[in-house]
Amino acid sequence: MRYKLIIEYDGTPFVGWQRQKSGLSVQGVLEKALKIALRQEIELFGSGRTDAGVHALGQTAHFDYAPSVDLFKLRESLNALVRPYPISVREILSVADSFHARFSAKQRTYVYRILNTRFPPALNKNRVWWYAKELDVTQMNKAAALLIGKHDFSTFRASECQAKSPVKTLDFIELKRNGDEIIMTIKAKSFLHHQVRNIIGTLINVGNGSWSISDFQNAFEKKDRTCGGQTAPAAGLYFVSVQYE
Numbered sequence: 001m002r003y004k005l006i007i008e009y010d011g012t013p014f015v016g017w018q019r020q021k022s023g024l025s026v027q028g029v030l031e032k033a034l035k036i037a038l039r040q041e042i043e044l045f046g047s048g049r050t051d052a053g054v055h056a057l058g059q060t061a062h063f064d065y066a067p068s069v070d071l072f073k074l075r076e077s078l079n080a081l082v083r084p085y086p087i088s089v090r091e092i093l094s095v096a097d098s099f100h101a102r103f104s105a106k107q108r109t110y111v112y113r114i115l116n117t118r119f120p121p122a123l124n125k126n127r128v129w130w131y132a133k134e135l136d137v138t139q140m141n142k143a144a145a146l147l148i149g150k151h152d153f154s155t156f157r158a159s160e161c162q163a164k165s166p167v168k169t170l171d172f173i174e175l176k177r178n179g180d181e182i183i184m185t186i187k188a189k190s191f192l193h194h195q196v197r198n199i200i201g202t203l204i205n206v207g208n209g210s211w212s213i214s215d216f217q218n219a220f221e222k223k224d225r226t227c228g229g230q231t232a233p234a235a236g237l238y239f240v241s242v243q244y245e
Helices: 026-038 071-081 137-147 195-207 213-222
Strands: 002-009 055-064 087-095 107-115 149-152 167-178 181-188 237-243
Touching (some): 002 026, 026 055, 026 071, 026 087, 137 167, 137 181, 137 195, 137 213, 181 195
Antiparallel strands (some): 107 181, 107 237
16 A cells, blocks of 8 residues: 655754654654554655755655554654654555655645844744845745746855756746745756755845845846855745645
8 A cells, every 4th residue: 555644844943854863853753753653664655855944834745554543542652752853744644655755746836934124033043034124025036937837047056966867847936925935936846956945035126225136137047056146044944735636
C-alpha cells in the first residue's frame, strides 16, 4: 500500500526537509517516528526540498507499507512521536501505487511574507522577513508580471542549483499588502534552487525605489545571477501546497 502524508512544520530548527549526514531534518524526524510506529524502516519521498529555515503548511510526502493501517491511529501516533519538534502530520491518505509525491505534482504554491514596519517582529520572529523601509507593492507587482510564462530564470538561480535547465514556467505571481505585511504568492510546476527567495530579494529593489521596472527587466534578461538582487531570508518562505490533478 502507498500512503500520502500532508505535513506542516516550522523550519527554524531544521537543516531543511531532506535527510542529511549531519543536522536535524524534517524527513529524518518523521522517518524515525514511522519506524517506531510501524516497526520497520520506512523511506519517505517528499514533494520538494525546503531549505534550512523554510516553513511548510502543506508539504506532501509518500511511503510504502505492506499491511493495512488504521490511518487515524497512525496520525495520532506520529504526532505524539515527533514531539517536541515543530512538526504536525495533518492528514494521512491511502493512494494509488502510481502516485508519487514529487513526480506526480502538477503545481506547487509558495508564499513569502514580509513584515514592512519600522519596528522589528516579536511574535513573528523567524517567520517573516522584517524590512523597515516602506515598499511600493504596485511597482513590485508590475515588475513581477514580467516573470509570468516560460523563461530562462538564471538571474534567480542559486549557484549550487542542480537542475538540468534554468528554464521554468511561472504560472502565477502576485503581491498583496495585508496590514503591516506584504505577502507574495507564487505558483509553478517546479522551481530552481532559491528561485523564490531570489525573486523576492530582487523585487525589493523595485519596491524601495532603488531600481526602476526597466532595471528589473534588464537584470532578468541578463540571465546572470550576479545581476539580480539579494537572496531573501529563509524565514519568510512557506511551502503552502501541492496540486496533483
